[in-house]
Amino acid sequence: MTTTKKKKRPISYHLVNVGIGFLAIFAIMPLIWTFYTSLRTNVDINKFPTKFSLSNLSFDAYVGVWRDTNFPLLIKNSLIVSTLTVIISLTLGTLAGYALSRSKFKGRQNVLLIYLAIRLVPGVLLLIPIYIFMNTLGLLDSYAGLTLAYTTFTLPATVWLMKGFFDSLPPDLENAARIDGCSRMGAMWRVSIPLVLPGLAATGTLTAITAWNDVLFALMLTSSDRTRTWPVGLKEMIGEFQLPWEALTATAMLSLLPVVIGFALVGRKMVAGITAGSLKD
Amino acid sequence: MSTRTALPPKKRKSPYRGFHSILEGKYFAWVLLVPSLVLVVTFIFYPLYRGIYLSFTRTVLLEGPGSTFIGLENFRQMFKDSLFLLATKNTLIFMVVGLITQLALGLAAAMLLSQDRKYIGLIRVLVVLPWFTPPVVTAYMWRFILDQNSGVLIKMLESVGISFGPAGLWSNPDLAIYAVLFVDLWASYPFFMLFLLAGIQGIPKDMRESTSVDGASSWQHFRYVILPLISPVIVVSSILGVIHLINSPTLVLLMTNGGPGDSTTVLPLLAFQVAFQMYDFGYSSAISVAVLAAIAGFAMVYIRFARFGKED
Numbered sequence: 385m386t387t388t389k390k391k392k393r394p395i396s397y398h399l400v401n402v403g404i405g406f407l408a409i410f411a412i413m414p415l416i417w418t419f420y421t422s423l424r425t426n427v428d429i430n431k432f433p434t435k436f437s438l439s440n441l442s443f444d445a446y447v448g449v450w451r452d453t454n455f456p457l458l459i460k461n462s463l464i465v466s467t468l469t470v471i472i473s474l475t476l477g478t479l480a481g482y483a484l485s486r487s488k489f490k491g492r493q494n495v496l497l498i499y500l501a502i503r504l505v506p507g508v509l510l511l512i513p514i515y516i517f518m519n520t521l522g523l524l525d526s527y528a529g530l531t532l533a534y535t536t537f538t539l540p541a542t543v544w545l546m547k548g549f550f551d552s553l554p555p556d557l558e559n560a561a562r563i564d565g566c567s568r569m570g571a572m573w574r575v576s577i578p579l580v581l582p583g584l585a586a587t588g589t590l591t592a593i594t595a596w597n598d599v600l601f602a603l604m605l606t607s608s609d610r611t612r613t614w615p616v617g618l619k620e621m622i623g624e625f626q627l628p629w630e631a632l633t634a635t636a637m638l639s640l641l642p643v644v645i646g647f648a649l650v651g652r653k654m655v656a657g658i659t660a661g662s663l664k665d
Numbered sequence: 666m667s668t669r670t671a672l673p674p675k676k677r678k679s680p681y682r683g684f685h686s687i688l689e690g691k692y693f694a695w696v697l698l699v700p701s702l703v704l705v706v707t708f709i710f711y712p713l714y715r716g717i718y719l720s721f722t723r724t725v726l727l728e729g730p731g732s733t734f735i736g737l738e739n740f741r742q743m744f745k746d747s748l749f750l751l752a753t754k755n756t757l758i759f760m761v762v763g764l765i766t767q768l769a770l771g772l773a774a775a776m777l778l779s780q781d782r783k784y785i786g787l788i789r790v791l792v793v794l795p796w797f798t799p800p801v802v803t804a805y806m807w808r809f810i811l812d813q814n815s816g817v818l819i820k821m822l823e824s825v826g827i828s829f830g831p832a833g834l835w836s837n838p839d840l841a842i843y844a845v846l847f848v849d850l851w852a853s854y855p856f857f858m859l860f861l862l863a864g865i866q867g868i869p870k871d872m873r874e875s876t877s878v879d880g881a882s883s884w885q886h887f888r889y890v891i892l893p894l895i896s897p898v899i900v901v902s903s904i905l906g907v908i909h910l911i912n913s914p915t916l917v918l919l920m921t922n923g924g925p926g927d928s929t930t931v932l933p934l935l936a937f938q939v940a941f942q943m944y945d946f947g948y949s950s951a952i953s954v955a956v957l958a959a960i961a962g963f964a965m966v967y968i969r970f971a972r973f974g975k976e977d
Contacts (some may be wrong), residue, residue: 396883403777403786410851411792417817418806430815476704479697487694495698502709503905506912506960509953512719512946513712536708538778539701568693597799599915604941615801620920622805629809636802643797651790659863 415640420447422633443636454609455635458617462596465527465613468532469595470588473542477536478584481546482572486555496547499540507537507600515604533605534595542587549583550576557655567591586653589646596642614639719950726944739951749952751927752935756911756956758842759931760963763910766850768903771857776887778858779865789862796855804919807848811835835921836927843921845929852916853909857902864898865891894942900971904964911956 421429423441449455484492513522514533523529553576561571577584602613609617618635621627627635647654720739724732743749778789795803810818813833822828829837834844868891876886914934917923923930923938930938932952940949 400777400780401782402781403773404782404785407774407792408788411795411855413812414806414851415794417810418802421809463867476701480701483694483697489691489694492694495702498702498705502705504908504960504964505709505713505910506933506953506957508912508914508936509716509950509957510709510712511937512940512950512953514708515940516715516946517708517712532704532708536704539705544702553838570719574953593797595783597797597801599919600913600937617798618801618805629815632805633809636805639799640802643799645793647790647794647797651793652786655790655859659860 418633419637422630422637424630426628426630438548445630449631449634449638453621453635455614455617455621455638458612458614459639461611462613465530465611466592466595467536468527468531469538470592472531473535473538474584474593476541476590477587478546479537480539480543481548482550482576484543485547485550486558496544496599499543502540511600511604514601518605524605525611527611530602530605530611530613533601534591534598538591538594542591543582543629545587545590546580549580549587553579564652582650582653584664586650589650590654593643593646596639673809708856716936716950717954719947720954724945724950726948732947735947739948740916740955742948743951743955748927748930748935749932751923752826752930752932755842755928755930756932756959759846760907760910761842762846763849763853764903764907766846767854767857767906767910768836768899770850770854771902772861772899774854774858775861776891777860777867793855793859795852796859798852800852800915801853801911801919803848804916807851810921836925838925841921841925842929845917849916851909853906856909857906860902860905861895864895868894900968904967907963908960911960942955 388485422445423443425440425442425444428440483489484496518524518529521529523532557579558571558575561575562568566574596613597615598613599615599619602616603619605614606612612620618639621635622632719732721734721736722732722826723735723738729788734764774792778785778792811834813819813829813835819834821827829840835841872890873886876890881889911931912933914931914937915929918936918937921929923934933956936949936952936956939945939952
């Protein structure tokens with residue numbers, strides 16, 4: 385892509401490229417540096433000035449973290465809670481999104497508004513009452529308690545997203561199925577759901593990442609290794625053992641891995657979830 | 666858009682019975698909505714009500730369960746509490762500086778990323794990755810990069826003569842809050858970028874052609890065409906952004922836990938500490954209610970202000 389062959393570009397064109405390049409570097413460089421650090425030895429990390437070299441790199445820190453700490457257990461807990469959250473949130477959110485998309489019932493606007501207004505409620509205000517409530521229900525330090533909390537907070541985005549995906553389907557397909565004698569739920573299940581599968585995957589990934597990343601609720605609702613998720617576990621590990629940098633960065637990279645995988649698969653559709661419902665379409 | 670309702674077969678006797686007949690009837694929407702609404706009412710609206718109620722009570726877990734109604738006493742105590750006042754000041758800094766920097770970078774990024782370039786789709790996704798990065802990873806990664814002894818960025822800054830004193834950035838009570846704000850900028854500006862990018866992409870492309878025929882410069886096009894058109898998006902994203910800024914003590918909790926001293930203690934962090942270190946649930950709830958009131962007030966003023974801006 386040299387400019388010599390093509391027509392001469394104005395300077396502003398190149399300035400934009402520089403700007404875009406800067407944004408990409410700003411976003412990625414810290415993560416790459418952290419990954420690089422996780423492969424180095426402690427001696428190299430603390431030697432200055434930093435010598436950048438690709439020799440002497442190893443995955444030893446990863447092996448160490450996986451073998452010598454309870455990190456695998458924490459990851460298991462996080463996976464269980466995230467999976468449960470995705471299943472429940474997607475099921476309820478799909479049903480609600482479908483209803484809001486297909487039916488123009490009285491009170492529809494209010495329901496939509498409720499799901500929008502929830503985003504304005506500060507989570508901090510809910511921490512204590514939810515803690516007390518979970519205590520009353522006996523759900524403290526359980527997968528169920530954490531899952532319920534996450535499901536509630538991911539539902540609004542799920543509902544709005546799924547409504548959007550159903551809105552974008554042509555209604556004729558379902559009508560045809562109905563005329564052929566399909567029940568309403570049958571038409572939804574056999575016709576609409578298969579068509580919104582990509583959207584469902586993106587929404588599910590967004591939900592999973594939200595549950596996977598959360599710190600505050602996990603900090604409050606879990607108290608033992610039985611249910612503790614990885615962000616809380618990592619926070620404790622750092623407090624207790626003064627983790628060396630290569631172990632800390634290796635742990636960070638391990639926990640980032642599922643996010644990056646999900647992101648690589650459905651990232652483009654997922655980012656739509658952030659603005660869903662907040663802007664007029 | 667075409668009609669959204671799936672056409673129900675008219676005048677046909679329902680062959681379904683029981684639960685099925687409800688699903689075919691006119692209440693089918695409510696049947697599908699009830700499970701999620703129950704969850705939302707139980708775990709958001711009821712706790713919200715409880716939280717507001719608790720703020721009017723004395724509820725200290727160490728004094729045993731149960732709570733006494735004490736009216737506005739918690740709120741009165743708040744204004745005598747120097748830590749609360751400091752936290753309020755810090756929160757204001759956090760809110761104003763955070764909003765301005767994130768909105769500005771978000772707008773610039775949205776303008777840049779709305780251009781047609783090779784691989785622009787890939788770059789857009791890459792730029793958003795920090796927003797999805799777990800806060801724990803963000804916090805410890807930047808603690809490392811900005812660490813006084815081994816942080817690569819600190820060393821780079823030192824080599825060009827910028828230094829944060831012998832004790833380092835994180836021990837400097839004047840600078841620590843801006844260090845957290847910088848990290849929050851990295852993690853959160855993509856949120857603004859996404860909103861504004863969606864707004865800019867909603868503007869028809871030929872708009873630029875017609876203004877350039879009229880001889881408008883790029884800046885004039887931005888100032889008089891793009892900016893007015895995306896101002897509603899700016900308002901919406903700012904409100905959500907401020908809520909995010911005030912609402913998530915996560916980064917502060919993980920990076921400084923309020924220190925050095927109390928120089929980075931913000932209101933939600935204070936509420937968190939009062940609740941889970943001092944077990945004073947009543948006072949903590951009162952602080953949270955104050956935050957909620959501040960957010961509501963900000964949103965109202967901001968919407969007003971934005972509307973006035975449009976009329977002139």
